[in-house]
Amino acid sequence: MIAVSLLALMLTPAAAAPAVHEALERAVAAELGRAKRELKDEGYPSVYHAALNIWDFDDWDLWGAMGAPRAEATMRQRILLADLRVGGPELDNHPVTPKTEYLGTPVSLESDEFALRHALWRVLDGSYKTASAEYLRKQAQVVTRGKAEYDTDDLAPEPPHERRASRPASSWDLDRLRRLEDAISAPFARAPWLLHxxxxxxxxxxxxxxxxxxxxxxxxxxxxxxxxxEAAALSPDGLRQTVYSEFQVREPGDLPTEREVGAAAEGMLKDLGEMLVAVTTSPFSAPALVDPSVSAALVFALGQRLSGEEQRNPAGAQTFRGRLSEKILPEELTLVDDPTQVSFRGRPLFGRYDYDHQGVPARRTVLVERGVLKGFLLSRYPVKGFARSNGHGRSGVGQMVVGTPGNLFLSTARPRSAADLLSGLRAECLRTGKPYGLWVRKLRAYVQQQSGSAQGSIRFLAQIFLVDAESGATLRVRDLDLVGTPLVMAGSILEAGDDAEVNEVYQGSAMAVVTPSLLLSDAELQRSETKPEKAPILQPPPR
Structure with missing residues (x-):
């Protein structure tokens, strides 16, 4: 009965929704006002700015295994997070190293104004005490160490923006989503040889x-x-081979058809069968051609390093700090982030939005123009030389706002066809004396490290083909991953294709990356991190 009632709430706005909305608005106005006017402890700084992000979310999930449903769940919750500043815009309590942990607090979903105000009172009180302590620590560091040369103000000015609205009713059809789950899982029921x-x-x-x-x-x-x-099977030498496919959309009309997801599942089975009989080889480095799914991961990693917070983070890599107006990509490449663009070649863009999570209008931002670094992804935490936000302050539910991509576009002034790129790959191999080039396709996952003074490497888990430099023949290999640092890989780009594609990313916020295939002068293969395992003792049960 609980699941049914929650499902009904997801599909039909509750009759009490207006009352809940009004009670929440009154509670927020009252407690934010009190915090700004009165929240001060003797001997400690005053509040000069206070903000609240409040997320109401309804989640529904259905899981399946080997073609059959195994679990279904629904959840409703309201989370709030306070951003309370003490001191002044030139120096406040904003952390110099962004907080990545979950910071939200669950509060009442109902129209109980007292319960809402009580929760806000406690959250704002705790935020003030934390903010005061952090501000005094920062103030002491400035006195003892001085400001870093890259430091500037802590809160960029921004005029108030208003766009109040009522929450729209759901237009999602859960039965259609169930049919999609059935369609994408059905082919695997006919493959008992799978591990899962x-x-x-x-x-x-x-x-x-x-x-x-x-x-x-x-x-x-x-x-x-x-x-x-996701599906997996064991190769003859006991190494687990995995395939993965996903579809992510923002609107019901953008959902794939049952036929499309079924075809994707059939393709995964075919791909997995090929992986099981593919050959292995020793790791080596060679010129590489990476398809749009792989280049998207590389460009996304560059985009993350172009966050304004990263330029001022002493614990981060600060990859591009101090490099404004310097060449960081080949001259023919331009990198832009545009959350206001709604589609690309007819495909809706996952990262579109009108306002960021600080209430700032989204703006098109040129990051790299003809290879030269021009800007950063900015929240209201400014960067030296950029006094205002450009509408890229975003966060996951209950997390701190940071400069984050929306829709990233890598474009080239000299697009090359797929045939030209493959010819270029072979020519580069012959020029450098490499017998084979690498063709890296259909990314299924990537892992990146970004911490400390290291630039952070990325491990790309994808299909790897060897391309014979002389004949052009291709040979699939397995148990190897492409590995490299974003800056080095970006610097090795020789050519870009005319085959730009959209790839969706969800890391707390929805993002899209639009990139073409890229030809790299050098790339490194490393052994995959998969360890051998013993096969099941018995044969799988018959279907």
Whole structure:
């Protein structure tokens, strides 16, 4: 009965919704006002800016295994996070190293104004005490060490923005999502030789409110649906081979058809069968051609390093700090982030939005122009030389806002056809004396490290083909991953293709990366991190 009632709430707005909305608005206005006017302890700084992000979300998930449903769950929750500043815009308590942990607090979903105000009172009180301690620590560091040469103000000015709205009713059809889960999982029921085949379809309906003491009030919906499946089998030498596929959309009309997800699952089985009989070889380095799915991961990693917070983070890599107006990519390449663009070649863009999570309007931002670094992804935490946000302050539910990509576009002034890129790969191999080039396709996952003074490497888990430099013949190999640091790999780009594709990313916020294939002068293969395992003792049960 609980699941049924929650499901009904997801599909039909509750009759009490207006009352809940009004009670929450009154509670937020009252407690934010009290915090700004009165929240001060003797001997400690005053509040000069206070903001609240409030997320209402409804989650529905369905999981399957080997073609059959295995679990279904629904959840509703309201989370709030305070951003309370003491001191002044030139120096406040904003952490010099962004906090990545979950910081949100669950509060009442109901129209009980007292319960809401009580929760806000406690959250703001705790935020003030933490903010005061952090501000005094920063102030002491400035006195003893001075400001770093890259430091500037801690809060960029921004006029108040207002876009109040009522939460729209759901237009998602859960029965259709169930049919998609059935369609993507069905082919695996006919493959008992698999170790596992786990499918999932999920829906998150997210309603976000931003309120602050400067007068900003921005409401927005951020729905997101996902269909994904992973399957694995053991190769003859006991190494686990894995394939993965996913579809992510923001609107019901963008969902794939049952036929499309079924075809993707059939393709995964075919791919897995080929992996089991593929040959292995020793790791080596060679010129490489990476397809748009792989280049998207590389470009996304570059985008993360172009966050404004990263330029001022003493514990981060600060890859591009101090390199403004320097060449960081080949001259023919331009990198832009544009959250306001809604589609690319007819395909809706996953990272589109109108306002960021600080209530700032989204803006198109040129990051790299013809190879030269021009800008950063900025929240209201400014970077030297950039005094204002460009509408890229985003966060996951209950997390700190940082400069984050929306829709990243890598374009080239000299696009090359797929045939030209393959010819270029072979020519580069012959020029450098390499018998084979690498053709890296269909990324299924990547792992990146970004901490400390190291630049951080990326491990790309994808299909690897060897391309014979003389004949052009291709040979698939397994148990090898492409590995490299984003800056070095970006610096090795020789050519870019005319085959730009959209790839979706969800890491707390929805993002899209639009990139073409890239020809690299050098790339390194390393052994995969998969360890041998013993095969099941018995044969699988008959289907």
């Amino acid at each position: 085949a786990d499918s999932h379809v999920g829906l998150r309906r997210l309603w976000t409110r931003r309120r602050d003491t400067d007068g900003s009030a921005v409401d927005k919906a951020e729905d997101w649906a996902r269909v994904d499946v």
